[in-house]
Amino acid sequence: MVQHSSKFVSAPKSTESPLSDAIFDRLTGWSALDTLPSLKEAKPATVWTSVLCVIVALLIAEQALWRSRKRHLPGKQWQIPIIGQFAESLNPTMEAYKRSWATPLAAVSYIVIGSTTEYARKILNASTFTEPCLVKSAKDILLPENWVFLNGKVHNEYRKSLNVLFTPKALEIYLRVQDQIYRQHFKQWLADPNPNPQPYQLKFRDLNMMTSLRVFCGSYIAEEAAQEVSDKYWLITQALELVNFPFAFPGTKVWHACRAREVAVKHLMKAAADSKVAMRKGKEADCLLDQWVEQQIEGKVRDFTDKEMALVLLSFIFASQDAMSSSITYGFQLLADYPDVLAKVREEQTRVRAGDFESPISLAMVEQMTYTNAVVKEILRYRPPVIMVPYLAKKDFKIDDNYTVPKGTMIIPSFWNSLHDPEVYPDPDEFKPERFMPGGVNSNGMDSKNWLVFGAGAHRCIGVSYVMHHMCGVIGTAAGLMDWTHEVTADSEEVKIIATIFPKDECRLKFTPREVEH
C-alpha cells in the first residue's frame, strides 16, 4: 500500500488526525479569531499584532503538545513548525531512515516509529487501537467508498469475499495470462537496437502494469484502453506521494489524478459489465473478473456492482504497482550481480520445464521451483519493497509498560530491522538464497515472526501468492530465454525511496537472447 508506498498506505494522514486538525485550525487562526469579536473593530496594527501573538502562541503550543506526547522517547525535542510531519519526507534517504530505526521506539517529526519485530507486530495486530492511514488525497483519488478505507469487522467481511479471487484455481488462470504478457515484454527488450545498457526501472513498471490489467480484466479491456490506464495511472502514483498539495484544485497533481481515476474507473467498470454478460452466456473464466463473476453467479459470494468491482481493481493496482516494480527491478539487478545464483536458477528451470522454455508454466511447475522460490524470498528480504506502513492510533495505545501512544498520533511499524536481524538471518547484508532452501537456516518458517515483507494482521497483503508466482514466472522464464548484463554504477547500491525502494541509477541493463548450450 504501500506502495505503496511506503506502501499502499503510503503516507501520513496529517490533516485528518484529530491532532493535526486541531493544530491546523488553530494555526490558521480561523476558530481563534471567530471567538474574539472585539478584534473585528480594532485598528489594523492591533489586529496584526494580535494575530501574530496568536500564531506564536499556537506554534509554541504545537511544540509543547508534541513534547508531552513524545515523553521520554528518543528524538528531536523541537520540530519544524506546521510541516514537521512531512519535513523528513521531503527528501527521504535510507541513511535518515536507518538513523530513526536505531532505537526500538523513536519519535521523528511528530511520528512514532516502531523498529523491532515486536513493536512492528504489536502495531499491525492491534486493530482495536490502530488502523492503516493514508495521505489525505487518497480518498479523493480512490473514492471514499473504496473498500481499502474500511476497518474492523466490516473490513474483515469485505476482505473474506475477496479471498475467492486468489484460490489455486484462480491463480492457475492468472499464471497463463502472466506468462503471455511477460514474454511480450521480453521480446521488446531483446529488440532494443541500442547496444548499451539502459535504465529498466520504468520498463519493469510497464510489464507489471500490463500484467495486472490483463490478469484482472483479460480481453475486456482494449489495447488502447489498457495503455491509457497504464499511462494515466502514473498521475495517480505521483499524487499519492508523501508530500503533495492535498486539495484537488484544478491543475494540481491531485486534480490530474482524479481525472486519471475517472478514466481508469470507466474502463474497469465496462470490463466488469462485459464480464458479467459473457459469463452469464457460459464463457470459461480466463481472468480475475470472470473468476469473481463466476463466484457471484454460483452464489458463493454476494453480487457486486460494476463500480464496486472497478474500485477493488483500482485498489489492487494501487496496492501492488510500486511494490511489484521494486521487487522485479531488484530481482534482475541481483541475478546479474550474482551469476552463481542465476546459474542455479537456470539449472532448476531447465529441470522443471524439461528444457522447454517456449511452453507456458503451470502452477504445478511453480510449486516445484524450490530454488527460484528461495531466490524470490531472498530478494524480498534483502531489499524489501515496502519498508514501513503508516498506521494511526485511533485510541490511546499502550505499546509497552513505559509508553502509551496518544490517540491521533501516527505510528509506523518499520520492517527493515526485522528482515535484517542478524539473530534470525545470519549475514543479513549478504544476498544468500540458500538460507531459505530445505536445511538452510531459514527453512521451515523459523523466521516467520520476522517475515514482515507483506505486513501482518487484518490488513496483511492479499496478493502474496500472486506476487510469488509472478516473480518466479518472470525471473524463471527470463533466466531461460535471455542473458542480461548490469552496468554497475556508483549509484547501483544506493537506494532511492519513491514510496517503495529502487536502485538510484534505475537499474541499467542490456538484454540479449540466451545462447543455450546443447
Ligand code: HEM
Ligand atoms: C512485492 C509485491 C508486494 C508487496 C511487498 C506488498 C506488501 C504489502 C504490505 C506491506 C501491505 C500492508 C500490510 C499491513 O498493513 O499489514 C499490503 C497490503 C495490501 N496489498 Fe500488497 N504487496 C505487494 C503486492 C500486492 C499485489 C500484487 C496485490 C493485489 C493483487 C496487493 C494487494 C494488497 C491489498 C489489497 C492490501 C491491503 C489489504 C487490506 O487492507 O486488507 N499487494 N501489501
